[in-house]
Amino acid sequence: MEPVRTIDGIAAPLPDRNIDTDQIIPASYLSTVTRTGLGAGLFHARRYDEHGNTKADFVLNKTPWNGASIIVAGDNFGCGSSREHAPWALKDFGIRCIIAPSFGDIFRNNCTKNGILTAAVETRLADHLMAVARNPSSCRFQVDLNNQTIRAKGKTYDFSVDEADKNWLLSGLDEISLSLRDSDRIDAYEQSWRAAAPWRFA
Amino acid sequence: MPEPKTMFDRIWDDHLVRSYPDGTDLLYIDRHLLHEVMSPQAFQGLHDTGRHVRRPEATFAVSDHNVPTLPEHRFEIPNAASRLQVETMAANAREHGIDYFGLGDERQGIIHVVAPEQGLILPGMTVVCGDSHTSTHGAFGAIAFGIGTSEIEHVLATQTLRQKKPRQMRISLSGHLPDWVTEKDVALAVIAQISTAGATGHMIEYAGDTVSRMSLSGRMTLCNMAIESGARCGLIAPDRKVFEYLKSRPRLASNPEALEAAMDSWSHLASDPEARFDNAVALDVTELEPMVTWGTSPEHTIPITGRIPHSAGTERALSYTGLSAGQSLDDLPIDTVFIGSCTNGRIEDLRLAAEIVRGRHVSDKVRALVVPGSGLVRAQAEREGLSEIFVRAGFEWREAGCSMCLGMNEDRLSPGERCASTSNRNFEGRQGPGGITHLMSPAMAAAAAIEGRVTDVRRLMGARS
Numbered sequence: 304m305e306p307v308r309t310i311d312g313i314a315a316p317l318p319d320r321n322i323d324t325d326q327i328i329p330a331s332y333l334s335t336v337t338r339t340g341l342g343a344g345l346f347h348a349r350r351y352d353e354h355g356n357t358k359a360d361f362v363l364n365k366t367p368w369n370g371a372s373i374i375v376a377g378d379n380f381g382c383g384s385s386r387e388h389a390p391w392a393l394k395d396f397g398i399r400c401i402i403a404p405s406f407g408d409i410f411r412n413n414c415t416k417n418g419i420l421t422a423a424v425e426t427r428l429a430d431h432l433m434a435v436a437r438n439p440s441s442c443r444f445q446v447d448l449n450n451q452t453i454r455a456k457g458k459t460y461d462f463s464v465d466e467a468d469k470n471w472l473l474s475g476l477d478e479i480s481l482s483l484r485d486s487d488r489i490d491a492y493e494q495s496w497r498a499a500a501p502w503r504f505a
Numbered sequence: 506m507p508e509p510k511t512m513f514d515r516i517w518d519d520h521l522v523r524s525y526p527d528g529t530d531l532l533y534i535d536r537h538l539l540h541e542v543m544s545p546q547a548f549q550g551l552h553d554t555g556r557h558v559r560r561p562e563a564t565f566a567v568s569d570h571n572v573p574t575l576p577e578h579r580f581e582i583p584n585a586a587s588r589l590q591v592e593t594m595a596a597n598a599r600e601h602g603i604d605y606f607g608l609g610d611e612r613q614g615i616i617h618v619v620a621p622e623q624g625l626i627l628p629g630m631t632v633v634c635g636d637s638h639t640s641t642h643g644a645f646g647a648i649a650f651g652i653g654t655s656e657i658e659h660v661l662a663t664q665t666l667r668q669k670k671p672r673q674m675r676i677s678l679s680g681h682l683p684d685w686v687t688e689k690d691v692a693l694a695v696i697a698q699i700s701t702a703g704a705t706g707h708m709i710e711y712a713g714d715t716v717s718r719m720s721l722s723g724r725m726t727l728c729n730m731a732i733e734s735g736a737r738c739g740l741i742a743p744d745r746k747v748f749e750y751l752k753s754r755p756r757l758a759s760n761p762e763a764l765e766a767a768m769d770s771w772s773h774l775a776s777d778p779e780a781r782f783d784n785a786v787a788l789d790v791t792e793l794e795p796m797v798t799w800g801t802s803p804e805h806t807i808p809i810t811g812r813i814p815h816s817a818g819t820e821r822a823l824s825y826t827g828l829s830a831g832q833s834l835d836d837l838p839i840d841t842v843f844i845g846s847c848t849n850g851r852i853e854d855l856r857l858a859a860e861i862v863r864g865r866h867v868s869d870k871v872r873a874l875v876v877p878g879s880g881l882v883r884a885q886a887e888r889e890g891l892s893e894i895f896v897r898a899g900f901e902w903r904e905a906g907c908s909m910c911l912g913m914n915e916d917r918l919s920p921g922e923r924c925a926s927t928s929n930r931n932f933e934g935r936q937g938p939g940g941i942t943h944l945m946s947p948a949m950a951a952a953a954a955i956e957g958r959v960t961d962v963r964r965l966m967g968a969r970s
């Protein structure tokens with residue numbers, strides 16, 4: 304994974320709470336055995352009508368937000384299903400950062416694994432940033448992960464991020480390779496617990 | 506005196522391989538459950554990096570999300586993409602030596618129904634699955650939570666996960682459940698009280714006399730919906746009922762001595778009385794009523810006698826479900842009834858629904874489906890004569906799978922179709938694009954099928970004799 308340090312791009316406001324992963328990518332897009340090409344299904348029901356035509360009034364269909372790399376939304380973004388297809392779809396569309404008051408836990412994890420920053424801000428700041436992003440002349444934001452700041456319309460705001468998530472994003476390391484370096488410890492753990500609690504290994 | 510510990514602390518500590526300076530822990534995983542939708546990319550990742558599955562014997566797979574439930578489509582899945590996923594699951598299981606229940610196997614079904622049924626879930630274990638409703642298995646006193654595909658790959662390769670310990674919340678439930686009020690109603694009432702983000706970043710331990718009285722099936726329903734309040738896992742202290750349940754399970758029946766020895770250690774798992782929780786919530790269920798959702802989030806829940814509240818920020822949900830604030834849900838006409846899912850697709854749920862359906866007929870305006878949670882639940886229901894009750898009443902009696910819970914297979918709502926459903930999510934389009942979902946218990950869904958409307962099951966059935 305490429306390390307994530309700064310994101311400089313268009314921010315799109317999605318002023319709803321509880322945007323669940325079924326909305327981000329509906330079930331009909333999950334019948335795939337690859338990680339690619341899911342951007343087409345992102346926010347499917349909100350982006351397209353029943354005939355497959357794009358809905359002109361949805362923010363991600365409008366210029367300049369159709370080129371967004373940042374989303375600003377209400378709280379509990381990404382609640383619901385564990386489908387990693389949600390961050391895959393966001394990433395495929397070009398999203399690198401989501402700013403919201405809170406996130407679904409599994410979704411937040413999945414984002415980190417895919418190099419998407421989940422930046423948490425207070426509800427009132429999220430509302431303010433959505434208002435700023437709504438204006439095409441002020442919708443370009445700069446997010447700096449190391450300093451944990453969002454720069455929008457000439458002002459700088461702080462955001463919070465899970466410390467471990469931050470380290471992963473900045474390092475761009477492969478988690479499996481790192482954990483495999485602890486293989487000896489995993490072996491030793493298994494050995495002692497096989498004896499102490501054999502039922503766990505039955 | 507040693508520091509008092511919660512059950513969660515104890516199980517977590519017993520699974521600690523190491524801690525890292527960034528505050529995360531490398532946790533050992535005892536059981537890894539797989540299904541066809543979330544796993545193909547993880548196996549592909551293993552393949553691309555030349556890694557192997559560390560403990561295939563701790564790993565277990567089914568196909569459930571994408572499978573047809575119409576008997577005639579079972580062996581020739583019409584949708585090519587679905588077919589490829591199911592075939593890929595079978596091929597990956599075969600290649601890596603993983604036990605797999607496919608479509609020809611009577612033990613196939615929804616992973617969260619099948620795994621406990623087989624005796625795979627034991628107290629004190631860590632259990633993960635690429636599915637958010639893995640929280641179900643906390644009913645056995647196991648730390649069980651949903652993970653994403655990258656994490657599946659990590660568990661396959663290392664039998665561990667790098668995790669940050671969540672905060673801990675205790676939800677204490679007291680009192681006897683009134684007639685026709687079920688664990689599903691409790692689950693919905695809890696979410697209505699704390700909201701869908703109320704337990705984000707937390708695990709939930711459910712405790713109290715109400716929980717002690719619940720069957721394992723009811724406890725699974727409760728823990729299943731922990732994720733709907735934002736918690737990654739629910740947990741209930743194991744008691745005699747768990748031990749009794751496990752005795753007859755395929756994995757364990759052959760080795761009663763091992764089970765006896767394990768029981769001794771399991772009986773020490775419960776939280777110490779002085780253990781500290783980050784949050785505590787209490788709910789008395791004595792006056793609880795059957796609950797129904799009106800919106801597009803499980804927190805949009807009211808009692809059947811209640812009215813949709815006037816609250817800010819619900820315009821979008823109300824416009825989607827075609828309802829208005831101040832409206833009652835009693836008597837709301839419905840088009841479809843779905844009885845099934847990992848929340849309410851077990852034999853106990855079907856027995857309850859059948860009790861209401863017996864001797865009655867589904868409204869002629871309604872399409873009604875019963876989808877058992879597993880092939881074994883289905884067979885049991887047939888032995889008990891439940892399937893006959895359903896079929897005679899006009900229900901479709903389907904094969905096991907996730908079905909209309911998420912509309913990945915052919916069982917979907919059409920735009921505007923309104924469904925009384927025993928599943929767990931009423932999100933926009935969850936059961937099919939444009940479909941409208943009202944979550945409720947199997948008793949309420951069965952009553953709705955009969956009346957053709959959302960209705961108060963207590964009115965239909967009267968007091969329980």
Ligand code: SF4
Pocket residue numbers: 569570615616617636638846847848906907910911928929
């Ligand atoms: S029944 Fe529904 S909630 Fe349960 S595993 Fe299947 S899709 Fe998920």
